[in-house]
Amino acid sequence: MSDYVDHEVGNPIAIKKESLHDQVATRIRDLIVEGYLEPGSRIDEGHLIEQLGVSRTPFREALRTLAAEGLVMVRPSKGSVVRKLSPEDVFSMLEVLGRLEQLAGELSCERATDEEVEALVRLHNRMLKLYQKRDRMPYFKLNQEFHTGLAALSRNPTLQEMQNNIQGRLKRIRFIGNNSADAWAAAVSEHENMVEALKARDGKRLGGIMAEHLRKTWERVRDSI
Amino acid sequence: MSDYVDHEVGNPIAIKKESLHDQVATRIRDLIVEGYLEPGSRIDEGHLIEQLGVSRTPFREALRTLAAEGLVMVRPSKGSVVRKLSPEDVFSMLEVLGRLEQLAGELSCERATDEEVEALVRLHNRMLKLYQKRDRMPYFKLNQEFHTGLAALSRNPTLQEMQNNIQGRLKRIRFIGNNSADAWAAAVSEHENMVEALKARDGKRLGGIMAEHLRKTWERVRDSI
DNA sequence: CGTGTGTATTTTGTATACAAGATACACCAA
DNA sequence: TTGGTGTATCTTGTATACAAAATACACACG
Structure with a gap:
């Protein structure tokens, strides 16, 4: 969704500091759209956080917002998968x-x-x-x-x-x-x-x-x- | 949003184990709806996690999903507020x-x-x-x-x-x-x-x-x- | 061979620790 | 007094550590 994160809109002076969380979310979104992460496939946390160079905390937060957006599914205790559209x-x-x-x-x-x-x-x-x-x-x-x-x-x-x-x-x-x-x-x-x-x-x-x-x-x- | 979390729908045998994350999200949602958390007011993390008896990790994840749902606004480095509707x-x-x-x-x-x-x-x-x-x-x-x-x-x-x-x-x-x-x-x-x-x-x-x-x-x- | 059971390994969930940033506040100077 | 600057305190962001599941796998038994 539009992901209510204040980005100081309309202020050209303020340097925008995007949290890791947001960056990761955007990144994964792209990976999904561009097909690097296939629908239905498990999202390998260990692997991806290494690639992205972040810790699990912001990564998992990102997954939560992507879940709310409907791009991934979180299966409790079983990891996340890229949502597959029927x-x-x-x-x-x-x-x-x-x-x-x-x-x-x-x-x-x-x-x-x-x-x-x-x-x-x-x-x-x-x-x-x-x-x-x-x-x-x-x-x-x-x-x-x-x-x-x-x-x-x-x-x-x-x-x-x-x-x-x-x-x-x-x-x-x-x-x-x-x-x-x-x-x-x-x-x-x-x-x-x-x-x-x-x-x-x-x-x-x-x-x-x-x-x-x-x-x-x-x-x-x-x-x- | 509908928060793509698999809840083993249609399986009466499987005991449903809701993650802390989900419970917290539901709880805060209720607090907002019932008016215990006022629109526009800051969400006091320290205070709430104590009340709820959970650590910051699941709490902050919950905030992220609520943000994606549009109930909460996250202002980077400045905490979250209950979204106020004009x-x-x-x-x-x-x-x-x-x-x-x-x-x-x-x-x-x-x-x-x-x-x-x-x-x-x-x-x-x-x-x-x-x-x-x-x-x-x-x-x-x-x-x-x-x-x-x-x-x-x-x-x-x-x-x-x-x-x-x-x-x-x-x-x-x-x-x-x-x-x-x-x-x-x-x-x-x-x-x-x-x-x-x-x-x-x-x-x-x-x-x-x-x-x-x-x-x-x-x-x-x-x-x- | 297939099936089941117990154990090792990996993955996930949560708590905590540490760092960086924001806020509050006291003190000094004009 | 008022405004500003530096410091202390509190909050937030991120990483890591630990615990609890789940999965994989090997071995025994039929």
């Missing part, structure tokens, strides 16, 4: 995510400033360029940013947090989900529609597009699970 | 919760068995009896159960998890928010409508009622924040 899990996440982004779409149209809308349009244009070059990885990253960005325009912190959480859990799946050329093209065209609706500030329409987009996302990833 | 926070949570329960309503009508529907109706009837006696506290508890129960009928674990998380954060607010007699009556009547729609398996209608119910909940609690 197709049903993924489906349920996309079902919820669809509604959340639908709401985000509706609210953004009401609450975003013109500047924010423009910024998102520019982001979209960068995505288009990447699509033309079929530059998958950077496209993927910007895509995440686009969805996060839209959620931010909703001015609803809870919505952002929940969206962020689900997105985090799905990242790995989508990361490997090498959707076909067709699917990619379809997704891009859906994004076109989003941007149009957002510019027109047509919340209902944008919401509908978001819901539909996520519904189709399921079809695009279902086979890669 | 009216905007509460509003944003209800905004999201409204959508989630709307979805829950829609899905339940499609996916619940007749038995499950009947069980929820019975729960509703018990609530009615409590309402007639104006027995606030037990009513409140059953109300939570009702909403949780409806979410369960959606067969969507992610939805249940998110709903549970938000409900947990709001518990304290709604707990103290002693709505007026009118407000209570209105809520009861809304519940009547829910049950009707559920029995008729009219998902769209139930969804609408849920969304509206949560919107009105905001009006019912806004002043008690």
Whole structure:
């Protein structure tokens, strides 16, 4: 989740000291997303703390927050495993995510400033360029940013947090989900529609597009699970 | 969040050994909900571990999960505080919760068995009896159960998890928010409508009622924040 | 051979120790 | 008095030590 740790936001002077705990959590999150830690596999504490060069205390604390985020499972006295997502899990996440982004779409149209809308349009244009070059990885990253960005325009912190959480859990799946050329093209065209609706500030329409987009996302990833 | 800790569900033989960590987390959660730990106040580690009779290790792990759940804020090197909800926070949570329960309503009508529907109706009837006696506290508890129960009928674990998380954060607010007699009556009547729609398996209608119910909940609690 | 039982080894859970940082406070100077 | 500086004290962060499980494994017995 958004992990309520105060990071002195908006203070450029204060040097940010991230606790080992946080660093470790971020690190493991990455390891999971990038597939170095396989879903279902045990997390070898002894091995990892050696690799990371930290003691068990911050490491285990990190595991606890990752458990609360739903990325790992802690089995009492039996160690932790990277959580494995069943197709049903993924489906349920996309079902919820669809509604959340639908709401985000509706609210953004009401609450975003013109500047924010423009910024998102520019982001979209960068995505288009990447699509033309079929530059998958950077496209993927910007895509995440686009969805996060839209959620931010909703001015609803809870919505952002929940969206962020689900997105985090799905990242790995989508990361490997090498959707076909067709699917990619379809997704891009859906994004076109989003941007149009957002510019027109047509919340209902944008919401509908978001819901539909996520519904189709399921079809695009279902086979890669 | 649902705190991915394996509790050997569905195994009546295995004696459940809850780790200190989990017990402490539950305990602190209760302390927060019941108001023994005030929002905004610092969590005195030294004092609490003494009261609880545990060492710092499991205690601090518990704090981490509570932070991830959004109940506590950890300020690096400065200790933790019980998270304080601004009216905007509460509003944003209800905004999201409204959508989630709307979805829950829609899905339940499609996916619940007749038995499950009947069980929820019975729960509703018990609530009615409590309402007639104006027995606030037990009513409140059953109300939570009702909403949780409806979410369960959606067969969507992610939805249940998110709903549970938000409900947990709001518990304290709604707990103290002693709505007026009118407000209570209105809520009861809304519940009547829910049950009707559920029995008729009219998902769209139930969804609408849920969304509206949560919107009105905001009006019912806004002043008690 | 397979199965079970007891023991050794590893892993996990919790407590404690130590270090580093933050806070409180007293004392001095203007 | 007020403001600032240095020191003492208390809190927090991290590492380690110890205890309790769980797992692996070897050996005996059927």
